[in-house]
Amino acid sequence: MKRVMAFILSAIIMVGVIPQPVMAADNQDFNYVDAFAKSILFYEANWCGPDAGNNRIKWRGPCHIEDGKDVGLDLTGGFHDCGDHVKFGLPQCASASTLAWAYYEFEDTFIEKGQDVYMLNILKHFCDYFMKCFPNKTTFYYQVGDGDVDHQYWGPPELQTYDRPTYYVATPSNPGSDVAGDAAAALAIMSIIYKDRDSEYAAKCLTYAKDLYNFGMTYRGNSKGQSYYLPSDYRDELMWGSIWLYVATGDKTYMDNVDKLMAEKNIGGDNMFNDHWTHCWDYVLTGVFVKLATLSDNPKYRRIAEDHMDYWQNRIRTTPGGLKYLDSWGVCKYPAAESFVQLVYYKETGEKKYLDFAKSQIDYILGKNPNNMSYVVGFGDKYPKYPHHRAANGMLEGPPADEKKDAGMRHILYGALVGGADINDKYIDDINEYVYTETGLDYNAGLVGALAGMSKYFGQGQVPEEVPGIEWEPTKYYTEAKLYKTSNEGVVIDLNLYNIATSPPQYEDDLTVKFFLDLSEYASVGIDPSKFSTQIYYSQANAKISSVMPWDKDNNIYYVEISFPDEKLYARTYVQFAIYNYQGKVWDSSNDHSTSKLTNTYKEIDNIPIYKKNVKVYGVDPSGEEEILYGDVNTDGVIDAIDLGLLKKYLLSMDEDTISIKNADLNQDGFVDAIDFAQLKKILLK
Template sequence: MKRISIILVLAILLTGIIPQTVAAEETNFNYVDAFAKSILFYEANWCGPDAGNNRIKWRGPCHIEDGKDVGLDLTGGFHDCGDHVKFGLPQCASASTLAWSYYEFKDVFIAKGQDEYMLNILKHFCDYFIKCFPNKTTFYYQVGDGDVDHQYWGPPELQTYDRPAYYAATPSNPGSDVAGDAAAALALMYLNYKDRDSVYADKCLQYAKDLYNFGMTYRGNSKGQSYYLPRDYLDELMWGSIWLYVATNDQTYMNNVEKLMVEKKISGDNMFNDNWTQCWDYVLTGVFIKLATLSNDPRYKIIAEDHLDYWQNRLKSTPGGLRYLDSWGVCKYPAAESMVQLVYYKETGNKKYLDFAKSQIDYILGKNPNNMSYMVGFGDNYPKYPHHRAASGVLEGPPADEKKELPERHILYGALVGGADMKDEYHDNVNEYVYSETGLDYNAGLVGALAGMSKYLGGNQMPGPTPGIEGEPTNYYSEAKIYKKSNEGLTIDLNLYNIVTSPPKYETGLSCKYFMDLSEFAVAGINPSKFTTKVYYSPAKAEISSIQPWDKDKNIYYVEVTFPNSQLYARTYVQFAVYNYESKLWDSSNDFSAVGLNDTAYTKLENIPIYKSGVKVYGKDPSGGTEILYGDLNDDKQVDAIDFALLKKYLLSSDSSGINIKNADVNQDGDVNALDFANLRLYLLGKAVLPVVQ
């Protein structure tokens, strides 16, 4: 009986210490779905020649010459926010915070199927840091000029300006903060990866030690132009110290923490009011949370718990209940703080920490006055205009001259926006980036918070669907309106569209044809030399042919507009004219390509077809029913399941089986492969239009 009583008492005590999973009815959201999507954001911000070699197929290789100005390969890493600079502090801090979240909640990453994705992201960070540290006294930490980069709005794949290795930490220009954060990330990678690949893990640990020693030896703050101006570097060096201590059990690193605390004037009876939270320039909160359990000094637990209490009870809130720390990136701070409190809940089992995190994460996911999720792609009501060039997909400036205010071409799944202001108001406007900005460090704490929420409140939840991340086939179409018409001829405003998004790329060899019925000139004889064709305006330097016969017996002619010296993307505008100044018999109403044209608004028209390298990819011509669709592999004048089966058989066996290989090249890239199979599948599902050929 006595033994049973002791066991019972121990069970009761342990119940109060070990965090308990909360019943499903207490949850409000699918936290696991939010968790999975929050990770996906980093794949959208992936930089380098391997971008797109993950789940985000609307991304592709970009910035493949980073580092060439210093004779190094500095490709890789991640774009900072909705821009394409690789800034130092936010990248290094985000990597260490993400690695910390994996370290603390590894079990839930595995249980919910997110471990491979997260480790892939963490390795991409670490591969980049290793490249950027070519010797023990040089660490490149910014690639790209923020001032120049921010003048560009378009997909990163199309960005071609020279990207300098803008800042490097050296003995004469130190960067202790970036060195400390990167060392923490690399040491954590050792801890997270040693059971998977010990050779790579050991390499990361060695680089962590060398970077840390570099930062400790040559003291000073990094730079960030006007965008990221650090306060001090002591917290980052402490952060690196802690994780190297955890990785090596070398007391020297913990002794260094104490020395750095003295430099920070935290010694003796001098406490510290740690009221900020984990972000790009502040990792001291993480330092105190870890020291509260790693160190025997009771001060650290007092400081950590005072910090947690400040956020729970003393920090002001919006009317809807979101803790409000700063006006820029309003949501990212309570998201990061939620991670911190959940880590402490994991250690203590005190439910008030879980309750706090739930209140803040629920607000972010939609339990707020706007009933709006501030995570893109989560729920039914979320931001549609995050300030993010890759997700936008539009290109301002030539050749497209689009506007960033257009509907975004992709869903930036998982991105945390700045969110609502102090009054719980949110402006879903791409230009109001205080509200709509996204960023590496916005999501860093959020991933950890949602991992904790999934662990304790996720129950049997699993991720939901993420449609659209595979991208879509190229969408070609034309729209036009009449600029001017008379009995002498016709002037047309035309937009040629080639929406190439999987991934974005410029295209060459595009043209379009305008077909005319010149029967009104037949009595007098149609003399092509009497007709004038001209391009009046074209930023893409379009050229126009003379009138050409299509069907002389029916008096059908055409002009072809080409772009021989230009690469085109998304939208290409041209104004062209066809006139006969002598006869003054022009009547455009009978023209094949004029059907549906008006002089007030652009109209999408199939009768102005588009061609790529001479092959029709959109629209109709006057030939009637003589076209053969690409994908019609058995030449029966229709595309159906039989063609799908034939192409599948060919791809599996490399046996043509009588297939017309040209017709099997569905996307006309000169090769017959799995992409043609995918395009034909999308067509049969009604999700794509196949190109046609005469």
């Protein structure tokens, strides 16, 4: 009987089919499918280009739409690297190839769990960008943005207006074999994935992959990354490109090149290679050996791959809580990537120790750790609330807003893997402690693959959960103020005007505030309101203040208007202004509409209303009329029942150039079935 079973197992191995167990429900410690879906969503938050926001993340919008103009090319697209906005070469190319590899290995899971459309969209955005960056066979642009300058800016990418240099380009005299190899791998895998979906696009990807690979092989050398990404050796990336071009074409020349590159690294004969790092932005040898273990008939590669995995299972340092610890920066990303590698190997071999390893590490990352928290943002009941990420934070440090990034996060950065706990399982949830809270393309790349594998083997019956907070929200307007100084002659007011425009972040113009006064006590003694003085004491936004003007002259109601004709505003605008009268009458603020509720402490004051293009969008004027606050605005693109006041408020906060809903159908029954926002705005603002 043993001989028969041995024969059957041998036959199974020879044809490369390993039966995969279906895990019991009691092994489902977490909703792995939910974590899987969220890990993909992170890339939509890091999307760069004019089409940012044309996905599920509606708090993102077009950004960096002039990338490449300094070299006369359209280099828009791609992805922001981490919580910054530079498009660094090596981590972007490596992440793209890793994500494509994940899809290649677990395509059935992506499809079954409904994540294929999202992942393919992301991969195409990567590949389209790489092809833009390769305008001819000896030129590959691979970094846009100056990291030193970029890191001095804290604010949403949509508001970043400085010129972004095309910082690095690979040429024959300044090679970048590593970025060329990784990008070629991503494009080659894409050609395989797309072969039956869009043969023309697949062929285009393969052509670019071959040309990029040949460029990298012909002109040898490492890319650059300022002080942020300093590559060690380019040969592993060229091997990575070789392997995937072999898989895509079947051309043995590419496998021969792998052997030649191995020899260059002194990995020849039967010698072992201490491959103890793991798959990441500067090191793809782990992926190389895992693929060679199944593609090559040279047993050396299987020995190297299995020694590598044994090191991670049994010999690497481990935190007290059980996390495998490779490096102090990006602690969680390494065991996440290693889990992906071992799950791929499990898929090929069926040896349970590889599955067990992956489960132990992913379970730690998802919450089975001393802190009882997930290190994936938005997953579980307890997760990092303050990832180091400018777009999700949404605050703008510097004028006009002068906000502080540690004031809170405006958005949940769903799916982002943070650096995580240290060697002692300690985690500091602080946006400024970026060793713990950093995120990145490279961090999530291995995680996506690992969670695809976990979903395949432990995700039976699981579905993604809802992700509230990624949809569109209207601009939030309000004012807060305090009495800075009062005297017998007048008042000095500290005022903050808020226009929290987050879907997407955008500067606004044509905003004003009105500060109302009841001058009855002056009228009774014949003092002319035109004799009052008004002055701006402080404003970074170059605020202007009007003279005292009549609102309801018969009832002695006047106002001053504060405007910002030379500036565009975002989030918070501070103004200190004064209103004085020096004609001997003691100032009495108790009857003034806008002053009556003020104290020496900041608080929201609805009696100082805000106007956009002369239409009130917040607050109460002396007539008592408020803007209408109720309506039923859905997120399905259709407004079923309209409160015109609320709709007007929504429309005023929107740029019709960004609206995609067309074909107006304005009925006479009080309902609007489909809205052309620009047209409706004209009707409402008449």
